[in-house]
Amino acid sequence: MSSHAPRIAIVGAAGRMGRTLVNAVTQDPDAILAAGIVESGSSLAGADLGELAGLGKLGVVASDSLGAVLDDVDVLIDFTAPQVTLSNLALCAEHGKAIVIGTTGLSDAEIATLDGYRDRVPMVFAPNMSVGVNLTLKLLETAAKALGDEGYDIEVIESHHRHKVDAPSGTALKMGEVMADALERPLKEYGVFERVGQCGPRTDKEIGFATVRAGDIVGEHTVMFATEGERIEITHKASSRMTFAKGAVRAARWVSGREAGRYDMQDVLELK
Numbered sequence: 001m002s003s004h005a006p007r008i009a010i011v012g013a014a015g016r017m018g019r020t021l022v023n024a025v026t027q028d029p030d031a032i033l034a035a036g037i038v039e040s041g042s043s044l045a046g047a048d049l050g051e052l053a054g055l056g057k058l059g060v061v062a063s064d065s066l067g068a069v070l071d072d073v074d075v076l077i078d079f080t081a082p083q084v085t086l087s088n089l090a091l092c093a094e095h096g097k098a099i100v101i102g103t104t105g106l107s108d109a110e111i112a113t114l115d116g117y118r119d120r121v122p123m124v125f126a127p128n129m130s131v132g133v134n135l136t137l138k139l140l141e142t143a144a145k146a147l148g149d150e151g152y153d154i155e156v157i158e159s160h161h162r163h164k165v166d167a168p169s170g171t172a173l174k175m176g177e178v179m180a181d182a183l184e185r186p187l188k189e190y191g192v193f194e195r196v197g198q199c200g201p202r203t204d205k206e207i208g209f210a211t212v213r214a215g216d217i218v219g220e221h222t223v224m225f226a227t228e229g230e231r232i233e234i235t236h237k238a239s240s241r242m243t244f245a246k247g248a249v250r251a252a253r254w255v256s257g258r259e260a261g262r263y264d265m266q267d268v269l270e271l272k
């Protein structure tokens with residue numbers, strides 16, 4: 001283990017991503033599992049994090065108070081819910097800690113609040129921490145520049161498990177934003193998120209989104225560029241949450257000790 005291995009607290013340690021993150025941190029020789037936070041009053045407070053994650057005893061127990069463990073931590077990894085993440089950001093600002101934020105579904109106002117911490121907290125905020133998705137974003141930027149103004153219709157189709165609470169996925173929106181920026185078509189104006197009834201034919205410049213929620217799908221995104229005579233599809237399929245968790249731990253190592261700023265996975269992976 002390197003002497004610079006950051007001490008990591010996982011917030012939402014009992015969640016689907018939280019349990020996978022416990023696994024990912026313990027597999028990483030350059031990261032230390034310092035704490036795991038569960039909801040206040042949860043019956044899981046005091047439980048061994050390894051046992052929660054199905055790994056056997058690790059000797060680190062879940063706490064239901066982030067404030068109580070914060071002094072012993074360098075960086076938080078937070079995959080919870082928007083309001084939880086924002087209150088944790090305030091704690092990071094007060095106590096000089098870094099944070100990796102995987103939470104999705106933030107409203108514009110919530111993103112503005114998050115952004116307000118950029119001068120005080122080193123943070124990585126990314127709707128998708130997988131290396132493959134972040135490379136895909138690069139490919140989409142290139143494809144949109146080459147095809148978007150040449151009569152190719154752009155559609156984003158995403159599928160996730162039945163428990164997901166926000167739609168379209170943060171990743172689908174990020175894909176849309178990357179293409180919208182490349183084509184100078186603001187997503188607020190050109191994004192189409194619903195088609196129902198007599199909605200008329202498609203317009204040339206719209207960027208369409210379609211959502212599937214079913215079963216245990218971990219996360220699949222396809223972007224279609226379709227024109228008369230051909231269709232290009234760029235697809236990413238996640239088959240395990242471990243891909244997001246490993247990316248988040250990599251981001252935690254990268255952001256720990258860095259100066260305050262709002263970073264994303266393109267920064268972490270040096271894809272900019």
Ligand code: NAD
Nearest residue numbers: 012014015016017038039079080102103104127128129244
């Ligand atoms: P989940 O519902 O399984 O887990 C969320 C957990 O947060 C729950 O266990 C809940 O008890 C806990 N929680 C809520 N309030 C809390 C609090 N105040 N303190 C501590 N814990 C608290 O959901 P999930 O599938 O793990 O996803 C969580 C979030 O991560 C979602 O927004 C999802 O979209 C996002 N996500 C992001 C990525 C990425 O790569 N960025 C990948 C997968 C999921």
